[in-house]
Amino acid sequence: MEALPTKKQNWSIQVAITIYDIAREAKVGIGTVSRVFNGHPNVTKETREKVLVVAKRLNYQPHVYAQGLARQRTNTFAAIIPFFTNYFFIEVLQGVQEKISSIGFDLILHGINHPDEIDESLRRSSRRGRVDGIIFFSMRVPDSFAKKWKDLEIPIVLVDTFHEAFDSITVENFQGAQIATEHLISLGHKNIGMITANIKSDPARIRLEGFRAAIQKHGLTPHPGNIIVSDVTKLDGFSRDAGYLAMKEMLKLGSNLPSAIFISSDVQAIGAISALREKGLRVPDDMAIVSFDDIELAQHFGLTTMRQPMFRMGELAVDQMVKRKQNPAALPVQMRFMPELVVRQSCGAKKLSPNIEDYVHHKDINELASPQD
Amino acid sequence: MEALPTKKQNWSIQVAITIYDIAREAKVGIGTVSRVFNGHPNVTKETREKVLVVAKRLNYQPHVYAQGLARQRTNTFAAIIPFFTNYFFIEVLQGVQEKISSIGFDLILHGINHPDEIDESLRRSSRRGRVDGIIFFSMRVPDSFAKKWKDLEIPIVLVDTFHEAFDSITVENFQGAQIATEHLISLGHKNIGMITANIKSDPARIRLEGFRAAIQKHGLTPHPGNIIVSDVTKLDGFSRDAGYLAMKEMLKLGSNLPSAIFISSDVQAIGAISALREKGLRVPDDMAIVSFDDIELAQHFGLTTMRQPMFRMGELAVDQMVKRKQNPAALPVQMRFMPELVVRQSCGAKKLSPNIEDYVHHKDINELASPQD
DNA sequence: CTACTTTGTGGAAGCCCTTCCAACAAAAAA
DNA sequence: TTTTTTGTTGGAAGGGCTTCCACAAAGTAG
Structure with a gap:
């Protein structure tokens, strides 16, 4: 029961073809064989042909690790x-x-x-x-x-x-968050909240800073308790569940609930919408939402979001x-x-100016900014 | 401009530590060094220590490709x-x-x-x-x-x-599809349709067969036109878009629209629901849906679906x-x-017997069937 | 017709390990 | 004490490739 497989394996190892086999069969040196496969110029057409024919016949495959070892790269x-x-x-x-x-x-x-x-x-x-x-x-x-x-x-x-x-x-997380928030401000919202992922994550932290900067810049009064910082560690709080829980938390504000919020990612927004729906609140009528990322699902949910050119x-x-x-x-x-604001339904802007195109189907991600190198 | 980086690289190559360096420093043979790192038993404690100390001092890292080459495995x-x-x-x-x-x-x-x-x-x-x-x-x-x-x-x-x-x-795609379909039958539906992904894909094809078998087994009359086979090639039709388009197609049936459908994947179901919503139709009231996969999103959408233990x-x-x-x-x-039926809202069963637990939060995937090996 | 390039080629050395064998030492058995 | 067994060690061989050097052949120039 043990011997047989071993035997078999031995055979399959012996069958391996190396450049030595090819060199022998083609009556050339191993250096020449190597040169052929590496496209080295100093090989005559005839020699090259000869090697390639033999290699094909023996079904030669170079050994990746041997190459890596000799070439010093992988x-x-x-x-x-x-x-x-x-x-x-x-x-x-x-x-x-x-x-x-x-x-x-x-x-x-x-x-x-x-x-x-x-x-x-x-x-x-x-x-x-x-x-x-x-x-x-x-x-x-x-x-x-x-x-x-x-x-x-x-x-x-x-x-x-x-x-x-x-x-x-x-x-640009900071500016992206600022743009998102300013979009909500431009729609007339005065009490704007934010739901952010775990602050240990840089993007989450910076987006929060951008949000605060926008609020301050436009002279809005910060409302206490309308910034929910997730303490979920799983996925750094960039998850549907984290968004759901955060919104649950926010809903405790009762009548002090903001009329609009910026959420640090699309997935969280999806969770938050769930929580709202459970309470019978509607987006964007009862609460306008702008989020971040523009993952594929965002369009399905009609999320207004800051698009990142992920691919x-x-x-x-x-x-x-x-x-x-x-x-x-x-x-x-x-x-x-620079992330780009993609306006869909969740912010409510469409209601105000319905001439903006609706459900975007299969729109390609286009490059937003060229790298500054 | 060329010379400098090359020089630098040379240096970094020379700095590489091999077992020979360790052997020399520790005054042992290379074989011994190798044995230490491979946990070979026949090495005295003192020798082992000596080697490990030197290795740590020189910050030795084995060369993966050299190991792979020597061991004949990767x-x-x-x-x-x-x-x-x-x-x-x-x-x-x-x-x-x-x-x-x-x-x-x-x-x-x-x-x-x-x-x-x-x-x-x-x-x-x-x-x-x-x-x-x-x-x-x-x-x-x-x-x-x-x-x-x-x-x-x-x-x-x-x-x-x-x-x-x-x-x-x-x-078990066949039986899974059958179970899904029978669930709809058990809820009293007579005209049940199906939306399937591209038939080139085995799972799609087999799920369709399972569906047909269930319909036949229970003596339901097959309604013409209520099986939509996607011809989308992207993602083999297992996509939101494909589901959306398929439902658009199905909606052309007008008053012959089935009262329930089985959809070959959750993502397609999400797309299909979109299409229904656009027409003002509601799930499960106007159309009951059971799908397949139980991806993470399924629970958010309240999809009744056949759970696969993907992880x-x-x-x-x-x-x-x-x-x-x-x-x-x-x-x-x-x-x-064997996939497991997970009952949520989209099939309408909850309305009939509301004592079933609702929104399942964070329920772990449990193993459905043990492998038969 | 010689001297010097250029081009093509073979194969040793080297990349860095593992593994095997021989050698030896120490411990156990006789 | 001698022989055998057991445990430990060093290092050669080998894994399969690239690259460099030496050399032969052929071309070019003087």
Whole structure:
């Protein structure tokens, strides 16, 4: 019962074709075979043909790890992503995946469900010869970490988070939040609240700051208790449940309930709408909502939201990684996108000026701002 | 401008620590160093300590590719997934990711957006020494492919699709569809329709068959035109848009509209509900709906649906992969889960017997059927 | 017709591990 | 004490590739 499979395996190992086999069969040297597969110019047409014919006949496949070992690079990037079931990450990830694949690289995915796992993932990714670069998503980078990572001497690109020591691709969370809030102000709302995700998350914190700045800038009186900061840790509070709970909390304000709120993500908004609906309150009639992200579902819910070019951000992360490898010594590059206000039903603007186009079906994400590099 | 980065790189390469450095510093042989890191028992405590101290001092990291080359295995699996923005895949993928990570393996992700890419992905994954196994999602496996893949001599596990030559983890689509349909029948509906995804997809096709079987079994008269088969190719028709369009189509039946429908996935159901709402029709009052999958959103929409243990399926795929590697010669194993009817609002059953628990918050997916291996 | 390039080629060395075998030391058995 | 067993160790071989160096052949210039 044990012997048989082993036997079988042995056979399958012996069957492996190496450049030595090809060299022998084609009556050339191994160096020549290697040159053929690497497109080295100094090989005559006839030799090249001869090698390729034999290689095809023997169904040769180069051994990736042997190549990696000899070349000292892996043609692989790692992506370290928190909670990748979050729709935002998925859309960015798709951009990353497609781009990586298009340049003939492979993508190693590390999902992080608990902060402790970050270190482990980085350790795994940073083992020498594992990957050529790491794309790091959304998680705050403490200075102590930054120093350690710099020592890794492996390129790191940050997406949706920022640290001066690394390349980063982010969105203007502050201004985005400001624009969102000002949209509500422009619709005449005086008592505007906010529901934000866990403040440990940079985007959540900055969006809150942007919101406050807008309120202040327009001389509105801040109403106590109409800012709900989620203390949910799962998904950093960027979840439907967190939004639901936050709105439940807010509903306790009773008659002091704001007439409009800015919510730090679409998923939270969806949860919040649930909570409102349970109370018999309607959006936007009883409460106007503007949120953030523009995930695919946002359009279904008619959410007015701040659109982030997620797919594009993923692609750019890979582009930047490639550039960084070409020039490791260059100064860190920061790319920031300006999110775009997408007006749908949830803010109530459509009621005021119904000539704006309605249900947007299949509208492509267009690039909002070009990177400033 | 060119010289500097190169110089820098040289330096960083020279700084790389190998077992030879450790052996020298610790005054032991390389074999001993290797044994220490591989937990080989025959090393004295003192020697082990000595090596570990030096290794820590020099910040030694083993070179993954060198290990892979020497060990003849990679500790890496590939997952080939179509349209991984689909919620179903994401949840399965998460199971895969967590399990892979927990056994200390890495996951290489290949997203497929067009059938042509399958071959390329398989080629890339099957290069010798690239991965130790491939988990293949949802896509139909033609016999011609199967033969080719068998020759790859690399373990393949199928998830959400079936072929007799490979291990597979699937759900009872036929019976699931039957149960869903019978639930509607049991609620008294006589004219029941179906909206299905693209019939090219196995799950879609089989669910349609299950639906038909249920209708026939209970002696209901099939109503012409109340089965809408999506011809959308994007996401194989398992999308909100496809569901929306299908319902638009169905609405043309006018007064012949069925009073209940079975829809082949939750996302489609969400789209269909959109279309109904636009016409001012309400769920479940004007139309009862049962769908399939139980993605996270289903509960938000109050969808009555057939729950698949997606996360668990992902985990099992990895488990099976490990088993398969231990015993490559064993006969293919098929695991089939029975989906479970989750009753929420969209079918209208709650109205009839309101004692059923309502909004299910955070209920964990429990395993529905144990694998029959 | 020589001297010097250029082009094409073979294969050793090197990338960094694991594993196996031989050698030795220490402990146990005779 | 001698022999056998057991435990520990060093390092060669091997995994499959790239790259560099040496060299031969062929071309170019003087």
